Structures are given as C-alpha cells and as structure tokens.
Amino acid sequence: MSALLLILLSAVLVNAVVAVGPVRWRPFVAIDAAYDSAQAVSLASLVVLPAAVVANWALAKFVLEAFRLDYLRTPLFVAVLLIATAGSEALLRSTTRLDPQQPGFTLLMTANAAALGTSFLAQAHMPTLLEAALFAVGATLGLIVLLLAFVSMHERLRAADTPAIFRGAPLALVTAGLMALGLMGFAGIVQK
Amino acid sequence: MSLLLALLLMTGVTAVGGAASAAAARRPTQRAADLIDRIDDLLPQTQCRRCTFDGCRAYATALARGEADVNQCPPGGERTVAALAALLGRPARPVDPRFGVTPAQPLVAWIDEPACIGCTKCIQACPVDAIVGAPRYMHTVIAAECTGCELCIPSCPVDCIVLRPAPVDGRVQPSRGAPRVSMGAAG
C-alpha cells in the first residue's frame, strides 16, 4: 500500500510539474489553466492506466512466465504503455475537445511512474485478472484525486505572497512532501 | 528459441506501439477550427489590419497555424497579448511598435462636416459600417459603432477625418476621479 502511495505521489509531482512547466512539454494544446490541464491528464490516465496495467498483467502471466522471458518485463511494459498512450491519444482526439500535443503527452503518459509502477505491483501481487483490473482502477482513481488536490493547492498558492526563493519548484516539492506526510497516515490500513 | 521469441515479441510490440503513436499524431481540422474560434474570442475585433492580416479572423487563423506572433495587435494592447500568450503557451512580449502603438484611451473617428465633400470613400473603407451617408450627402461617424481602426483616414481625399477620444455614455459626466457612491442596500 505504501509503495503504491509513493508511486502515485511521485507521479503526481511529475504530472503537476509538467502541466505548469515549459510550453513544449505541456501535454495539451491551448489549455492554459493548470487545473484544466490536470483534469485533462486525469481523463487520459483513466483511459491509459487500467488498459495498460491489465494488458501488462496478462502479457506477464501468459507470455513472459510461460516462456521464461521475465527479463523482458520492463521494456515490454514500457512498449505496451506506448501503445496504450497512442490509443488514448486517438480516443481523446476523436471524442473530446482536447488536443494532445507531442512530445509532452506521449512522454508524460509513457514514462509515467504511476502506470509502470502499478503494472509491476499488479504483476507481483495480484493473483487474478479481475483483481489486477480492480487494482488498476483503484490506483487510477487515487492518482486522479492526488493530482487534482495537488494542482488545486498549486493554483491557490499562485497568487499568494511566496518568498522569491520558494517560488515554483521549491514550493511544489514542499507541498508534495507535506502531502506525503499527510497521506502516510493511510499506510497500514489495509493489512495484507 | 527463447531468445528468438523474445526478439520477435519486443520488435512486434514496439513496432505496433510506434505505428500507433504515429497514427494518433495526425491533427484533424476540427480541433484547429475550435482553436481559431477561441483565439478570435480574445481579439478586440477592431478589423484594423495593423497586424498585416486581413481582419481579426485571419490573424487568429495565422496564430493557430503558428505563422504569427502574439504581439501584433496594437488595439488589443497588453491585455490581449497576455491572454493570447497564456492560451497558446507562448512567451508574452510587449506589442511590437512595427505594427502600431496602443492608444492611451479609446479613440473614434470624427468627420469635419464643413470640409466633407460627400464622396463615400470613407464609407466604403469602414469595415464595420460605422459611417452614415450617401453620395453628395453629409457623411458622419456613429461614434458608438466606431472601433478606431483608422482605415477611413487615408481614404478621405480632403483629409477631413480626425481621431478624438470616445465619448463616455454620451451623457454629461461629473469631473474625472469622482466616484459615484451607491448608498448601499443595507438598511
């Protein structure tokens, strides 16, 4: 559980920093407000994460374990994530008003620690496909909650009287650290 | 055998991934049209062509395609530059003086009626039909409709059009700086 939380928090940090970072790395075109961008990323994650995690779990169980190719796990997971990202990009383009922008979108989704980490955790701990799927959905929801909370805090602090030395990345790190402390309270709730 | 399978698996999956990425990267025109609308909403619609494009919509299209910079609109001023920069994710710069200077207060055209010869050249030049008149009849600018685009000024053969500060409300106003105080609705 704590491992998952840690993964999600680090993913949130990456997402948030990318959403408010340099223009080229922004995942979507013409979404200037950080909160709107976070909502769009949440939507994309909702598509990518469960699909990727389930596909990874299935591949790991039925292909890698069967043929004893466990050493291929990491690159295979990343490659599957790439496919899932491309799929979600096409889906978002055709059904919503969002306009995913390269390279920001693909990099964010593919290298997203949340997707990869959840895949590894699912493959290691979940015995059946159903459990893996539920684990993935739960992780995605957790990611969305944390991401939106983090970005909301960032938006609030934007207009605040922050000392110059703390503005931008230092404040984001401090906020993430405090959120982590707060969420550590959840550790140990679910006894395995 | 196992190695061959591994190679095949990785190549296959990565190839599919790469192909999918490439396929998804095409930009359909629907998004572009949406973006042009959103940019157009931020522009002041003066239709002055100072940005070197044929009207505000053309400038919006060029911005969407990345063919123009955000600081080409003098009537919009700093506020429009900031809004465009935020929307498109480009750096906000001061309005380029090559395209014009933002006026300190809203200006409207005014026709000096004794000098007007009724040639209708200014009526044809006005992009928003703010000048009323007919051949050999007096021409006059409807101040409320004038955008201050200055396209009528060079078109007048007798140079009788000047720019003046826009009237506020059309009513007699108290002296500047005096706030109108509402005595409040709290009993």
Next chain:
Amino acid sequence: MTGARGFHGGLRLDSHNERSTATPIRSAQAPPQLVLPLDQHAGAPARPLVRPGERVLCGQPIAEPDGAISAWLHASASGAITAIEPRPAPHLLGAPTLSIVIDNDGRDEPFQSDCIRFEQLAPSALLAHLARGGVVGLGGAAFPLGAKLASAARAGAIALLLNGAECEPYITCDDMLMRERAQDVVLGARILLHASGAVSCTIAIEEETPHAEQALRAAIEAAHDERIVLATVPNIYPGGGERQLIASVFGREVPHSGLPADIGVLCHNVATAAAVAQWVRDGRPLTSRIVTVTGDGVHRACNLEVRIGAPIAALIAECGGYTPRVLRLIMGGSMMGPALPHDDLPVVKATNCIVAASALDLQPRGGETPCIRCGDCAEVCPAFLLPQQLHWFARSADAAALQAHGLLDCIECGCCDFVCPSQIPLVERFRESKPLLARAAEQRADAAANRARYQARNERLERLAAEQREALARRRRPQARAERETK
C-alpha cells in the same frame, strides 16, 4: 443555506441608537436656499422643467423623468429658481453635478396636487400616479418606485416585503418613523399592495425594538387588512440588506444574477411606503424625509424631518453644532457610509443619516499586515463569498478568478473588513477591483458587436457582388444569342 439566524454570516453590532431615539422627530427649520441635484436617484438624471428666474410653489414638479429608469423631482419649498448649475453633491462625495437651486421665500405656498382614493384606481393607473410623486427607494439605493413596480408587475404572483430592519449602527430614522407614523407605513403598504397586485405584505422589523413593534401592531389592527403581517428578524448586521432580509423572512435565496422579482418578492423600505401614503392621501410629493443626525461630534443627536436640498451644515447647527471632538462627517451608517469632504452639501433623497464621528465612534485602524489565512472573513460574509480568496486575486488583479469567485455579488457591507485581524481594508480592495471586471465585460461586449457588424458588412458586399454578376450575366445572354444568330 439559511440557518437559525436566517442568513449566512453577519455580525452583532452595537446599535448606538440611544441618543438619537431619546427625543421625537421634529421638523428642521427651512433653510434659505435649497440645492436639488438632478441625478439623486438611480438611473438617468431628471430633465428640468423650469428655468432660472421662474417662481415655483412647494411641491411643484421641477424636473421630469428621462427614460424608463428615472424619477420626478419636486420643489421642496416655494420661491424663485436661482440657477440650474453644477453644485457639489453628497452622493458624488462633493463632486459637482447639475442641480436646481431654489431661494426659499419662506411662504411655503403649496402646489395643488390631487389626493386620490387609491382603491378606486386600476393598478396601472395607480402605478402611474405613484411615479408622479417622485418617490424613490428611501433605504439608500434611491431606485425610482415607478420603474421598480413596473418591472415587478411582469413577474406574476408577488409577495410584498417592507424593510423596517434597520441594521446599520447609528441609523434610527426608520425606527422613529415606525414609532411615530406607523399608520402611514400601513397605509403605504395597502397602497403598494393594490398597485403591485401583491397577495401579501410582510413588514419586517428587528427584534428588540418594542416601541416600533407596538406601534405597528396597533396600526395593522386598525387597518383591518389581513394581508399585512409583522415579522421580526434577529438583530444582526446586515440583516436589512434586501437579499439577506428575503432569506430571513421567506427562507428563499435571490439568484445572484437576478432580482427579488425573479422569485416573486417585491421589497421596499418602510420610509418609501410612508412617502407613498403621504403622496396619495395628502397630495404631498417627496419633498422631505427623516434624517438621523447623531455621533459624538454633535451636541444633540436627534431625528429631523428635513427638506430635500437643505444643507447638511444647517442640520448640524440645528443639533447644537459640532463638539470639539468631531473628526469626520459620514453620510449613512458607520459600516457602509462614506465620509463627506465638508458639510456644505445638500440632503438628497438617499440621505438617511449623518454621523458626526469622533474618536469614540471610529474604530481605531492600525496599519495593514499580511493575511494570516484565518478565514474569519468567510464566516461573516452574508453573500456566501470567500473574501480571503478575493483578496489574493485582487492583489494579483486576476480578473477571471475574481469573476469566478463572485466579486460582483459583494454588497460591500464591511463585515469582512470589521473582523479582519490583519486590518486589511478588504472592501476598499474589492471596490477598486470591480471596475476591472466591468471594463473587461464591456470590452467583450464591444468586440462581439464589432464582429457581428463586420460579418454583416461582408455578407452584404458578397450579396451585392453576386447580384451584380447575375445582372451582368443576364445582360450578356441576349447579346451572346444575337451574336450567334448573326454568325
């Protein structure tokens, strides 16, 4: 969300009303000169009907409404019109505005106006008659009565609400009016019921005002009208604010972008109702009103019946003059009243109170320190706003965020200002930021209109070009046929 208090937030404040309610209302002496600004009501300024040099009678109409939202203005004394020129006005804080100046000849010759039996008039005719009385909202907003009734007439079933909940400290004019002239208020209620077609009338007063309550109950009894009821609301500022009062009395919330008429409520001040009664029953248009003169800066605090246009200096003189402790002159109450630059300003229809404030009346204000995010301001805001957030956005001039957080719904009551431990002048900040939003909205509307005209012009030119091409083609066709035939 209305709790036990009736509305959200608010403060319990000291009413400071003991001095000004100790003596009954008395008439102020008529001053030698009266200055009547033409724009002393909401909406368009009135258009003068008289010229300098003319003689007018007391109660004679001297300016007529200009447009749908405007009001009549009547001479508050008989005499000669000295001038129609810009004079300093209190509602513009001393800035000049076109005013009619009357030299009072002291004879008070009345202008004959009809007293009518209102039950015999159709509601629309009564409405027109009420408008001619120059009556505007006397609670402070000065909105023309005729326009307000006309807009409510379109709304359907109406509940009339008379606002006697005088919540702001120092102001007692409505309290004294209800104590001494309750029958005028009740008659006004009956007239307004008839004119607006309302089905019920609730007169709302604050708790802990026994004299007013007694007088009103007696008057309602005497009127034998079951439609009129009395309701009491808690003694909390700003409970007398229109939206807050409607929430307290009816338990319903006025939509933030709408008016009380949208939920079937018509709200008038009790003084407005009394003025309506005087116009209909006695034929006296709105030429005087009750003004509270109070504060530690005057010797004798009292409520005076003052003619519209009398100089504030004369009122102070009538109350024994200034004490040496006076520091500031405020028009209105201690929470929302602005400070006047000097007392050579006339009383206007919206003047309900003059506070000559000394150090005892003014809350000491230290320097502004940074916001500590305590959240007290949000707890007291009666408009459900977040003053702390508005403060941050106002600092960074973030117009979009201010709009989203409802800055335009702020009623500027001053509760957040009052409780702020960092002494931040919040209401001032919000007042400075509101024009920002108004200007942005104006620019958007202008741009949309420009775009529409531009597109219309382009379409027109295309259509003309197409018609020309068509006409040309039609002319060429017989010519082409003729050419072919000759070949």
